[in-house]
Amino acid sequence: MNDLAGKHIVLGLTGGIACYKAAELCRALIKEGATVQVIMTEAAAQFITPVTMQALSNRPVYGSQWDAREPNNMAHINLSREADAILIAPCSADFMAKLLHGRADDLLSLTCLARPLDKVPLLIAPAMNREMWAHPATQRNLAQLRADGSTVFDVGTGDQACGETGDGRMLESEELLEDVIAFFQPKGLHGQHVLVTAGPTYEAIDPVRGITNLSSGKMGFAIARAAREAGASVTLVAGPVHLPTPRGVTRINVVSAQNMLEATVERAQAATIFVATSAVADWRPAHVKDQKIKKDGSGTTPTLQFVENPDILATLAQSPRAVSGDLFCVGFAAESQDLLANATAKRVRKGVPLLVGNIGPATFGQDDNALLLVDAHGARELPRNSKLALARQLVAEIANRKKI
Numbered sequence: 001m002n003d004l005a006g007k008h009i010v011l012g013l014t015g016g017i018a019c020y021k022a023a024e025l026c027r028a029l030i031k032e033g034a035t036v037q038v039i040m041t042e043a044a045a046q047f048i049t050p051v052t053m054q055a056l057s058n059r060p061v062y063g064s065q066w067d068a069r070e071p072n073n074m075a076h077i078n079l080s081r082e083a084d085a086i087l088i089a090p091c092s093a094d095f096m097a098k099l100l101h102g103r104a105d106d107l108l109s110l111t112c113l114a115r116p117l118d119k120v121p122l123l124i125a126p127a128m129n130r131e132m133w134a135h136p137a138t139q140r141n142l143a144q145l146r147a148d149g150s151t152v153f154d155v156g157t158g159d160q161a162c163g164e165t166g167d168g169r170m171l172e173s174e175e176l177l178e179d180v181i182a183f184f185q186p187k188g189l190h191g192q193h194v195l196v197t198a199g200p201t202y203e204a205i206d207p208v209r210g211i212t213n214l215s216s217g218k219m220g221f222a223i224a225r226a227a228r229e230a231g232a233s234v235t236l237v238a239g240p241v242h243l244p245t246p247r248g249v250t251r252i253n254v255v256s257a258q259n260m261l262e263a264t265v266e267r268a269q270a271a272t273i274f275v276a277t278s279a280v281a282d283w284r285p286a287h288v289k290d291q292k293i294k295k296d297g298s299g300t301t302p303t304l305q306f307v308e309n310p311d312i313l314a315t316l317a318q319s320p321r322a323v324s325g326d327l328f329c330v331g332f333a334a335e336s337q338d339l340l341a342n343a344t345a346k347r348v349r350k351g352v353p354l355l356v357g358n359i360g361p362a363t364f365g366q367d368d369n370a371l372l373l374v375d376a377h378g379a380r381e382l383p384r385n386s387k388l389a390l391a392r393q394l395v396a397e398i399a400n401r402k403k404i
Ligand code: CTP
Pocket: 197, 257, 276, 277, 278, 279, 280, 281, 282, 309, 310, 311, 312, 313, 314, 330, 331, 332, 333, 334, 335, 350
């Protein structure tokens, strides 16, 4: 993906051990299609050399407001005018304090102050010792920077370079990359609470065996990520899958269809949008054995009896909040053939305003997919693309419909 194609980012480094992560971040931004102009403070240059950052960004690094390379000698104006965002990573406690007061005695702070407020957003990735982070002065500065319109990313938690453990580390480069990409996405779901089910369910036969399916959960996880990027608060109820939780998403792990139903019904109270992508097992063994079923040597095979699992989507689609329009429900249909006919019939059967059809065997485990959106007015195809790209398109479609 080239999620930052066409974006020009001024990457500002201030003094902190986390400067080493800025090197990785610079590469990652460029890999996503951005161009990166690095500005370093004097303190940053104590931690990592401008040569490293120049080699990674493929551009000369700026460090001084007296840099004679600029014909008009106004680096702070020139650099800020061409940026789509200024990202300060790492941002030290001292630099936060400086930004807050509008001080401008070095090139980076000068560039931040000189940027056109309505065109060039300021993104801040704090990095400091846990005591510095927790200090009331820092927390006050953080609140004021947000109030002034800056986006301040979270900090990480864990071991710190000083040997202490706690909050205040800079996020890892891949986490910051995800946050920067999210920042640039349209905010169509701002204020919404999205609930997503994803992955397969696992229905136990005995303590060591069970019935499941080939769903990888990738589509549901991509939708959770896209919804969070679009400004929603997101809860993801996930069956057993080995996928990393998208940034900023609350994840609840479940095993069986019954677990998934309970977690989903509880969380649906606060949700405004429900997207059911999970491949819920239709049936579960009627009796779960306490002990492993053993071969008895006679060649007799065990006979399993099944009962039908609850239909989570249909349950929520019939709930009073869904019927009154407070909870917008979206279903998925995993079919093996006759997609349009099956998806159209399933939408009516499940009682949902929007149903998304896909061919199960062609998508399970893959990174891309093709979707068919079916609503009361007809069907529309979202052609084959990465699951994240499709998830973003679907989120935009949901945002449009939720408004109506
Ligand atoms: N679904 C659900 N609970 C179930 C079964 C399905 O919430 N017990 C949801 C799925 O998450 C999906 C939609 O219903 O959003 C359709 O799932 P699918 O497996 O395609 O359909 P089924 O209802 O199982 O119907 P069929 O087996 O006849 O295709």
